[in-house]
Amino acid sequence: MSQPINFHPVESFKERGRSVVNDPAQRKNFRSAMDFLQGKRRAQFPERQELEGLRDLASAIRRYSLAQLPTLLEQLERNLTANGIQVHWAENAEDANAIALDIARRVQARKIIKGKSMVSEEVDFNHRMQEAGIEALESDMGEYIVQLAGEAPSHIIMPAIHKTKQQIAQLFSEKVPGVPYSEDVDTLIQVGRQVLRRKFAEADIGLSGVNFAVAETGSLCLVENEGNGRMCTTVPKVHIAITGIEKVVAKLEHVPPLYSVLTRSATGQAVTTYFNIITRPRQPGEKDGPEEVHLILLDNGRTQAYADAQLRATLQCIRCGACMNHCPVYARIGGHAYGTTYPGPIGAIISPHLRGLDQTYPLAFASTLCGACTEVCPVRIPITELLVRLRNEAQARPDSEDATLRGSGAGRTKLATAVWRGWSLVYSRLGLYRMTSWSMSRGRALSPIDQGAWTRSRTPLVPAPKRLRDLLRKRRK
Amino acid sequence: MELDAAGRSYPAKPSDVYLYATCLVDQFAPEAGLDAVRLLEREGITVHFPEGQTCCGQPAYSSGYPDEARAVARSQLDLFPEPWPVVVPSGSCGAMMRHHYPKLFEDDMVLGPQVRALAERVFELTEFLVHVLHFAHPDRGEQxxxxxxxxxxxxxxxxxxxxxxxxxxxxxxxxxxxxxxxxxxxxxxxxxxxxxxxxxxxxxxxxxxxxxxxxxxxxxxxxxxxxxxxxxxxxxxxxxxxxxxxxxxxxxxxxxxxxxxxxxxx
The missing domain is CATH 3.40.50 (Rossmann fold)
Structure with a gap:
């Protein structure tokens, strides 16, 4: 598989994080954005008990769906096909793009207008289309901004959250012909709307993501706020939806609870401005709607997570972004530093399946395991436990039974293995521990002033002159 | 990881407890450990400090070295033979013993039951002071x-x-x-x-x-x-x-x- 340009090698993860941490303006941006989003979510869930009840329900629905995933996917395909929606299966990003290109070539498409879709980011759709001579233009305001800037989204719900209105004003005045510099948000939105309105009419294909695919009715649900999703899925003659195989639910009645926790957790909205249910292409006598509707169902490593009893929970995700909004690490480094399509805690647990653990394992370590993500996750993904599991996998002996994932063992080093073996030895042999801790206390005057990364930011840790066990022994006498 | 304090049941005040002080307290903050002992003894409880205690194993556990963590945890399991509560002056180490020990020994047919029984009687210090000892003492300090x-x-x-x-x-x-x-x-x-x-x-x-x-x-x-x-x-x-x-x-x-x-x- 070719390496999409939105993916950065893991080695530079620390550097990218560092560059944001050392930039006070960016840090302030992220901090206030995170505070804002946390506040919005909090206001949506005033009752702790109601929230926990909703999380139980949403989690149960997601686990129920995943428990019968193969059956539901077959049922979905049958019912979509019966409704006149064409279903395509893509094993990886390359397949997904090839399927879209085939459709585009058949209908002689030159322009594609896009609604927001993280899966399309995952397969690097825009660049692949561009290479084939087809323009793929983002119509979600945030996506439009990052595309104009030649960047990738830094957040799965708010792609341009890293940009200030000044930066957007600058960008528009430079990149959009005839637009003067203005920091007025309404003016900026109007600029986007005017550009995009024309593009909807010109586009041959509309591309969208899918929030929930309903097996029993063969329907695709799309959650959005700007109306661009509805435009993309109704104006062009062809609509292509693309989504991961995990997005299927059994019944239509499973959608409202998921929708409710999704919007409340993501943007702190009780409902979004638009909620679309797409069940068939334009029927004879209907005045609008696409003539063809396609669904591309993408695996791209998801079956690896599915096959593992513990890691399967990763696929419960409904992509609300609450985990990143509450993550102390994400708040400090922002989404781009992760270098993966999905940043933050969910990015750390899903990316190893999409890209291989060898390419992504540092993300599993880039967490204090504080559990804020797990606490807010509306579908109760045990994110912290999964992070620990991925750490285990990253450092497992590659030929051992503990190495079960693509790229397991890639983070294992001789030095770290030896250090932890030594540590384990000292703390599991009382004699050794006694000797070590006694000498540390006795030799406290010799404690190093330079304790590496610790003293870079803190004063040195110095052992007490007497250990607790010494004090207690003395006290008993 | 779920907050379960609400659903937890607490024992009546015991005559004896184990203090599991943690490696950080033993080496770097012994006064805190001593004060924990004093707080418990004042309530008429005999505090036992198992000499074999070293570390709960959390550093290795959360760093992705489960075997190394298990070896250390294993060495701590037999330190608490009596059915007394184990009081830990650290929520982090307490959580390790209460919630993560059972996972670490989940597949162990022999030790699993022992570990689960131990986890049930692990209490963080403040939790123990409030829910078991009903801490109430006049404040003698300045504002x-x-x-x-x-x-x-x-x-x-x-x-x-x-x-x-x-x-x-x-x-x-x-x-x-x-x-x-x-x-x-x-x-x-x-x-x-x-x-x-x-x-x-x-x-x-x-x-x-x-x-x-x-x-x-x-x-x-x-x-x-x-x-x-x-x-x-x-x-x-x-x-x-x-x-x-x-x-x-x-x-x-x-x-x-x-x-x-x-x-x-x-």
Whole structure:
């Protein structure tokens, strides 16, 4: 598989994080954005008990769906096909793009207008289309901004959250012909709307993501706020939806609870401005709607997570972004530093399946395991436990039974293995521990002033002159 | 990781308890351990300190070395032969023993049941003081304002922000003020602070700033890891700024409680 340009090698993860941490303006941006989003979510869930009840329900629905995933996917395909929606299966990003290109070539498409879709980011759709001579233009305001800037989204719900209105004003005045510099948000939105309105009419294909695919009715649900999703899925003659195989639910009645926790957790909205249910292409006598509707169902490593009893929970995700909004690490480094399509805690647990653990394992370590993500996750993904599991996998002996994932063992080093073996030895042999801790206390005057990364930011840790066990022994006498 | 304090049932006051002091307290903060002993003994409880205790194994467990963690945890399992409660003056280590030991030995047919039974009687100190000992002692200290920092594991796995809060609230002369983003991690995260020093520094710097700004004379915490991180950062910033006196002071909650409620204030 070719390496999409939105993916950065893991080695530079620390550097990218560092560059944001050392930039006070960016840090302030992220901090206030995170505070804002946390506040919005909090206001949506005033009752702790109601929230926990909703999380139980949403989690149960997601686990129920995943428990019968193969059956539901077959049922979905049958019912979509019966409704006149064409279903395509893509094993990886390359397949997904090839399927879209085939459709585009058949209908002689030159322009594609896009609604927001993280899966399309995952397969690097825009660049692949561009290479084939087809323009793929983002119509979600945030996506439009990052595309104009030649960047990738830094957040799965708010792609341009890293940009200030000044930066957007600058960008528009430079990149959009005839637009003067203005920091007025309404003016900026109007600029986007005017550009995009024309593009909807010109586009041959509309591309969208899918929030929930309903097996029993063969329907695709799309959650959005700007109306661009509805435009993309109704104006062009062809609509292509693309989504991961995990997005299927059994019944239509499973959608409202998921929708409710999704919007409340993501943007702190009780409902979004638009909620679309797409069940068939334009029927004879209907005045609008696409003539063809396609669904591309993408695996791209998801079956690896599915096959593992513990890691399967990763696929419960409904992509609300609450985990990143509450993550102390994400708040400090922002989404781009992760270098993966999905940043933050969910990015750390899903990316190893999409890209291989060898390419992504540092993300599993880039967490204090504080559990804020797990606490807010509306579908109760045990994110912290999964992070620990991925750490285990990253450092497992590659030929051992503990190495079960693509790229397991890639983070294992001789030095770290030896250090932890030594540590384990000292703390599991009382004699050794006694000797070590006694000498540390006795030799406290010799404690190093330079304790590496610790003293870079803190004063040195110095052992007490007497250990607790010494004090207690003395006290008993 | 779920907060389960609400659903937990607590035993009647026992005659004896084990103190599992943790490696940090044993080596770096023995006074906090001693004060925990004093708090427990004052209630007429005999406190046993198993000499074989070293570390709960959490550092290796959370760093992705389960075998190494299991070996250390294994060496601690037989230290508590009597059915007495095990009291831990750290929410983080307490959570390790209570919630993660059973997972670590899940597949072990022999040790599994023993570990699950042990986990059931592990209590974090403040939880034990509130729910088992119904801590109530007159405050003999002077008026002061403090902020409480609860470690993430204590908060989210043990519900100890509530018990620590209740203890501070029981002291008449103590005003508790709340720092901004009280629920946010201090940035320690064990080996995270070493692996990602810049990110850790950014998080702990913000924590120091919010604690300095909230009007507290002191930060009180039931976890030494967080305290060392926060106070170490504050002291480093003081050094860099050439401040002679510390801009932020802190104390383990065991020492704070003992100092304020003991007959002969130290």
């Amino acid at each position: 002061c304002t403090v902020a409480l920092h609860t470690s993430c594991h204590a908060r989210r796995e043990m519900g100890c922000h509530e018990t620590s809060s209740a203890l501070l609230d029981s002291l008449d002369q103590v005003d508790v003020t709340e720092q901004a983003r009280v629920e946010e991690c201090c940035g320690f995260g064990g080996t995270f602070s070493i692996r990602f020093p810049e990110i850790s520094e950014a998080i702990v710097s913000d924590k120091v700033e919010s604690l300095r700004a909230c009007g507290a004379q002191k930060v009180v915490s039931a976890d030494c890891g967080c305290l060392f991180n926060i106070l170490g950062r504050a002291a480093k910033l003081d050094q860099q700024a050439g401040r002679a006196s510390p801009s932020l002071e802190g104390e383990h909650i065991a020492s704070f409680l003992w100092r304020r409620t003991s007959e002969a204030p130290r």
